Amino acid sequence: MAPTAVSPHSFTRSVLAHLSSDTTQLPYSPSHPSQTTTAASLDSSLNAPPATSDDLVQTVxxxxxxxxAIKAQVYKKLLANYGAFSEAFEYTLEIKDKIDDLLEQADSMASRTTDPENGLRQTVMSALVEHHEISHRVQENNRIMEGLEHFSRVGDILSQxxxxxxxxxxxxxxHCIQQAAKTLAHPPNAGVASSHITRSLTDQCARxxxxxxxxxxxxIANAIHYQHPTDDNxxxxxxxxxxDIKVPPLALPRSSMNSAPGSIRWHALIRALTLLDVAREKLRPLQKFLIRHVLQPLIEHHNDAVILIDNSTNYASATGxxxxxxxxxxxxSGDLFRDVLSVFEFIHRNIFLNDYSSPEFNAEEFSSDTEILTHFLGRNIAKEACAMISKSYLSQAVPSDINGLQDFASIALAATHLEDELIALGFLTEADRELREFVExxxxxxxxxxxxxLLKQGRAVIMSEDFKTIQVKDLDKDDDLEKESDGWGRIADTDTDVKESCISLKAKQLVDMILSTLHEAGSLSENASPHLYNATCSLIDLYRALMPVHHARTLTNVPALAILFYNDCMYIARxxxxxxxxxxxxxPGxxxxxxxxxxxxxxxxxxxxxxxxxQKQREELxxxxxxxxxxxxxxVDNNFDACERSMKQVVLVFKHLGKAxxxxxxxMTFYKVLGQLLNEVSKRVIKExxxxxxxxxxxxHKLATLCGLLFECEDQFDSAGPLVEAAKGDAYDDEDPIYFFVPTWQKxxxxxxxxxxxxxxxxxxxxxxxxHMFEEGELSDLICAIFADTPLRKxxxxEIExxxxVALSHHAH
Incomplete structure (x- = not known):
């Protein structure tokens, strides 16, 4: 675009025209005197009286x-700076022309880019689409190539x-099958993984x-033969x-031909089982046979079992x-541990081939097949054998008395020696020392x-129906802790002491068991000794639990045995x-x-x-x-006879209980129990x-006679005087001892x-x-019942009421 020519005269005219149309907006200049005067005049005119029309005209x-004047001044200023302003104005016009040219070029480029047919945008988009399609085809071809290479490798492996x-x-x-399965398990891409070829090859590998x-x-079936007992041998x-194991013919999955039969050696089969990681699974029947049919009968019946082992075998030249x-x-043989060790030596040498080595078998740079089999398969056999030895032999050899512990030392030595040998052979580890733990x-x-x-013997004693008795004082004669006591009733603790009573032999036997067990505990270690103490506690618990249940009917129906059981419990407690x-x-401990x-x-x-x-005897009374x-x-005679039979029956029961x-x-217990029953009887008779x-x-008179029948019970307490005197001490007053045990007897x-x-x-x-034993009301009722109503009775x-x-009553008390 050509620049526009502007002459100085035209620019001047433009400025003057602008000034003439906008003069009221000129700024105030204090240097101009007329401007100042006018402002003062305007200010004073605001406060002056209203102006006349002449004044206004003059002001305008x-x-x-x-x-x-202001316009002229501005014009002078512009004229003074006209040269600089004119140059700036010309430069601005040039810039404007350049911007307009750039805008035209931009419009042209935008038109060429956005053209829907030939524009640059369309060209680039088409190129990008084409590039994406080519890249996709390349990737697809790469995946196909990877799949072909993958399937080719699998095919080569299956051919091998x-x-x-x-x-x-x-x-x-x-190994080929393992390698093929591993290759198929890691396909190069998802397309190969989902391919029907992969599925087909996977199925083929499975077959x-x-x-x-x-x-x-x-x-394995051709190599290992199991023979069970028959009637012929x-x-x-x-x-x-x-x-030497015959290889059976095998129909191949991808061929119509059968594999050629041949033979392989035992070590090759073992190596195949080991490297294919199926030894534990395939040889499990062998493991079970050795445990169940060799070691178990040998351990459980070692005195009757004879082991015959082929020890002369040289694997390199042997056929089996x-x-x-x-x-x-x-x-x-009687030497269980020697026999068991010989079995494991046979397993280690003749089955796991410890003595055989070749570049492929038992190589030194790797864990040998023998070590692998011994650890993973033989360890199970050895642990089972040690467990059976602990359960079936050592536990049976545990002595039953303290002296037998010394004799057990030789068994302990043989057991630990066997375990040491099994560890040396690799069948066990230090963590598997079950036998040593047992003997220690x-x-x-x-x-x-x-x-x-103890519990077994104690249970037999408890359940025995034999209730033979023995006097406690006879047992105390040899007991230094018991003081001698002479005469009935001369005892230290009249309430609980059983010195003058009798107990069953059951109680004595149980106490003897407890004491002997505690004495044995004194010679054991701190860990073991408390176990024997706990065993005695268990025996006591067994007695408390079993005796009342097993002998419930006897103890309930036979008063003497129930009292004997009471004595037994008190004696054992004593x-x-x-x-x-x-x-x-x-x-110890x-x-x-x-x-x-x-x-x-x-x-x-x-x-x-x-x-x-x-309570049972009370109910009977x-x-x-x-x-x-x-x-x-x-x-009435019939009523009196019935009452007489009743009172005689009561006396008979008392005499029977007293004798029993x-x-x-x-x-003291005898008199207390008998007194309690007689007190219940007397209370009942008094009440009625x-x-x-x-x-x-x-x-x-008849009632007095009936009461007199019960007086026969008094002789049961004739010998209780020393006990009453001992119990009452200084308060004893030479009274009838029956009053101490039967509070209502005097009444x-x-x-x-x-x-x-x-x-x-x-x-x-x-x-x-x-x-004084009678309340006033009781005595009054008796008198009213016995005597007729007269002024004297009244x-x-x-007087009775x-x-x-008071004084006499207290004295009587």
Whole structure:
């Protein structure tokens, strides 16, 4: 674009035109005097009075003059700077022309780029699409090439497999299958992985693997022969291994021909099993046979089993080897550990071929096949054998007495030697030392065996129906912890001591077992000794649990045996209380041996069964009293006879219990139990007699006679005086001992007297304070029942209602 020419005159005219149209916007200049004057005039005019029209005209004229002056001044300024301004204006016009030219070029380029047919954008997009298509075809071709190479490698491997199978090289064929399967498992791309060719080859590899697997099974079946016992020979079990193994013909999956039969050596088969990592699976039947039919019968019946081993085998020249186990009662070697070791030496040498080496077998730079088989297969056999030795031999050899522990030392030495040899052969590791752990803890096993024996013997004693008895004082004669005691009732603890009672032999046998076991514990280690103490606790628990259940019917129905069981529990508790004194230094691992839980439990059990028996006898006595018909109408002969039979039955029961229990219970327990029962009887009789409303004179004598029958029970307490004196101490006043054990007996005696006394005699005793056992109401009811209503009765009743004489009553008490 050509620049536009502007003359100085035209620019001047343009500026003047602009100034003439915009003069009111000129800035204020204080240097101009007329401008200042005008401003002052304007300011003063704002405060002046209203102007006239002449004033306004004059003002407008003044303003116009001032404006013209300003315009002239501006024009002068512009003229003074015209040269610089003109140059700047010309440069601006040139810049404008260049920008316009660039815009035209940009418009032209945009038109050429965006053209839908021939534009640059369309050309580039077409080129990119074409490049993408070419790249996709190249990648697809690369994937196809990778797939072809992948399938070619698999095909080559499978061809090698067929060649190896044709020549009977089972190991190499197995490697081919493994390599083919590994190659197929890692395809170069997803397309190859999903290809039907891959699926077909995978299926073919699976069939070939099955073929290899079947051939291995056939080779093992041809190599290993198991013979079980028959009626024709005395061989129990026999294992034969052929070193030259015939290879069976095999139909090849990709060929119509069969593989040529041949033979391989045992070591080649072992190597194939090992390198194909199927040895543990394929040789598991051999492992089971050796454990179940060789080692197990050898260990369990070592005195009758004879091992025959082919030890002269030289693998390089031999065709096979064998091992047999014969049953010959009484003619076994007797050396179990030597026989077991010979079996493992046979396995190590003749089966795992430890002595055979070749460049391919048992190479020094790798873990040998023998080491692999010994560790992974032989270790299971050895661990099973050691477990069976521990369970079936060592546990049976644990001694039953403390002296036998010394004899066990030779067995322990032989067991650890066997384990050392198995570790040296590689069958076991240091972490597998089960035999050494067993023998090192023989004291623990001894205590466990002792515990089982103790509980077994204790159970037999507990369940025995033999209840023979023995006097405790006879047992205490040889006991330094027991002081001698002379005479019935002279005992230290009258409530719980059983010195003057008898116990069953069961209790003595159990105590002897406990004490002997604790004495044995004193010679054991700190780890084992507490086990024997716990065994004695278990024996006591067994006694408490089994005795009341197994003998429940006997203890319930036979009072003497129930009381004997009470004595047994108390006796065992007493002997347990003396254990700390017997074992002042304790036992290893326990500074003090105590039975803080067992002793209270035994005493509680004893009291429970004593209470059960007392309650049973009480019910029987109450049932006998029921036959008296509440003692009503005793003046009638039939009623009196019934009451008499009832009272005689009560006396008979008491005499029977006294005879049965006196020789069994300790004196204090005997009198307390018998007194408790007699107290219940007397309370019942007193209650029923006091409830009679009208008692005739004849009936009163009859009732007194019936009460007198019970007096025969008093002789059961004739020998209790020393016990009462010992129990009451200084408070003892030479009183009848029956009053101590039967609190209501004195009241019962007084009731019998009241039934026979006259009214005057009754009042005399009342005034003397001798009837203090009766409440005022009780005594009044008795008098009303016995005596007719008269002024004298009324007077005496009033006296009775005033209460017993205080001083006399206290004296009587």
């Amino acid at each position: 004229a003044t303003i116009d003059t001032e404006i013209q 497999y067929e060649a190896f199978m044709d020549s009977g090289k089972i190991l190499e064929a197995g 070939m693997t099955e073929a290899i697997d079947q051939m291995l099974d056939d080779l 005395n061989t129990q079990f026999k294992l034969t291994i052929s070193y 080897t064998s091992l047999s186990l014969e049953q010959d009662p009484g003619h076994g 803890n023989i004291d623990i096993h001894y205590t466990n065996n002792k515990r089982d024996t 002997e347990l209380e003396k254990v700390p004194a017997r074992l002042e230094d304790g036992i 326990m500074d003090e041996v105590q039975y803080d839980d067992s002793i209270p439990a035994l005493k509680t059990l004893a009291k429970k069964w004593l209470d059960i028996q007392v 109450m049932e006998s009293i029921d036959g008296a018909g509440e003692f009503r109408d005793c003046s 229990w006196k020789s069994t219970l300790s004196p 007699l006091e409830e009679l409303n009208d008692i005739s004179e004849k009936e009163s 019962f005696q007084l009731l019998a007297d009241i039934l026979e006394l006259s009214f005057a005699e009754i009042m005399t005793r009342f005034r003397a304070g001798q009837l 007077h005496n009743l009033e 005033q209460g017993h004489p």
